[in-house]
Amino acid sequence: MPIIPLSWFLLVGAGLFSIGLYGALARRNAVAVLMGVELLLNAVNINLVAFNRYIVPAQVTGQIFAIFVLAIAAAEAAVGLALIIAIYRTRDTVNLDEIDLLKG
Amino acid sequence: MEFTFLHVIFLAVAGFTLLCGLGVVVSRNLFHSAIWLIGAFAGVAAIYWLLEAEYLAIAQIMIYIGAIATLIVFAIMLSRGMMIGRAKMNNFQAGISAVVGILLFALLAFILLQVEWPVVQQAVVADPIPMMGQAFVTTYVIPFQVIAVLLSVALVGAIMIARER
Numbered sequence: 001m002p003i004i005p006l007s008w009f010l011l012v013g014a015g016l017f018s019i020g021l022y023g024a025l026a027r028r029n030a031v032a033v034l035m036g037v038e039l040l041l042n043a044v045n046i047n048l049v050a051f052n053r054y055i056v057p058a059q060v061t062g063q064i065f066a067i068f069v070l071a072i073a074a075a076e077a078a079v080g081l082a083l084i085i086a087i088y089r090t091r092d093t094v095n096l097d098e099i100d101l102l103k104g
Numbered sequence: 105m106e107f108t109f110l111h112v113i114f115l116a117v118a119g120f121t122l123l124c125g126l127g128v129v130v131s132r133n134l135f136h137s138a139i140w141l142i143g144a145f146a147g148v149a150a151i152y153w154l155l156e157a158e159y160l161a162i163a164q165i166m167i168y169i170g171a172i173a174t175l176i177v178f179a180i181m182l183s184r185g186m187m188i189g190r191a192k193m194n195n196f197q198a199g200i201s202a203v204v205g206i207l208l209f210a211l212l213a214f215i216l217l218q219v220e221w222p223v224v225q226q227a228v229v230a231d232p233i234p235m236m237g238q239a240f241v242t243t244y245v246i247p248f249q250v251i252a253v254l255l256s257v258a259l260v261g262a263i264m265i266a267r268e269r
Contacts (some may be wrong), residue, residue, distance in 0.1 A: 011119045014212035018205040023129035025201035053155045053169045057226045075258035081179040082262035088183040
């Protein structure tokens with residue numbers, strides 16, 4: 001039986017999401033922004049698994065969604081880091097405020 | 105509600121995870137950020153274990169720490185973007201981002217402490233892995249195929265984008 005209240009897990013998820021949002025919005029370096037996005041995805045996964053455990057413990061729906069998020073995160077990290085390396089080669093910087101070629 | 109040993113473990117794990125998360129966003133040196141990120145991933149794996157999702161805890165360690173963290177370290181090394189020295193670490197919207205983050209956390213905490221969650225007092229299924237495997241090839245077969253195609257396309261695309269020309 002679950003002893004720890006559900007809201008404690010949700011609070012951890014909310015805290016990690018807020019930290020990741022700050023990292024994704026505030027950092028200049030593109031790799032640091034990607035790390036913030038990874039924290040966001042992890043926070044969402046905590047919520048999915050916690051709801052699975054506490055509200056529908058006889059099913060595995062939340063865990064399946066967490067695995068989908070995991071696969072999306074892997075694809076996102078691979079494409080994001082490949083883009084960062086390609087941009088570094090052509091522009092010699094990974095600071096997002098200096099990458100403004102499409103800015104009118 | 106009595107305070108048990110499990111509560112102490114949870115508070116330690118949660119504190120460790122949030123501390124590592126904060127370390128990721130406030131470290132100037134990107135390599136330190138990556139090390140903190142590995143700590144945060146390990147903390148999340150421990151949270152999965154506390155939620156009795158052992159399979160996901162193992163998957164978290166293998167995929168996040170084993171693959172994604174390594175990939176991030178490689179990207180830091182290849183782009184020489186360590187941010188050591190006097191380079192500015194945050195952009196002009198750092199202040200307002202901090203305010204937005206704190207307000208979002210306050211809003212979420214306020215809401216989720218108000219709601220009466222329909223918690224079921226029941227043990228988890230004894231052997232979840234066969235159930236998950238069956239769900240992947242019956243109920244979720246279309247999303248499963250789509251995600252497989254997405255992952256292949258993304259990885260091939262990543263190679264195409266990053267290769268030397």
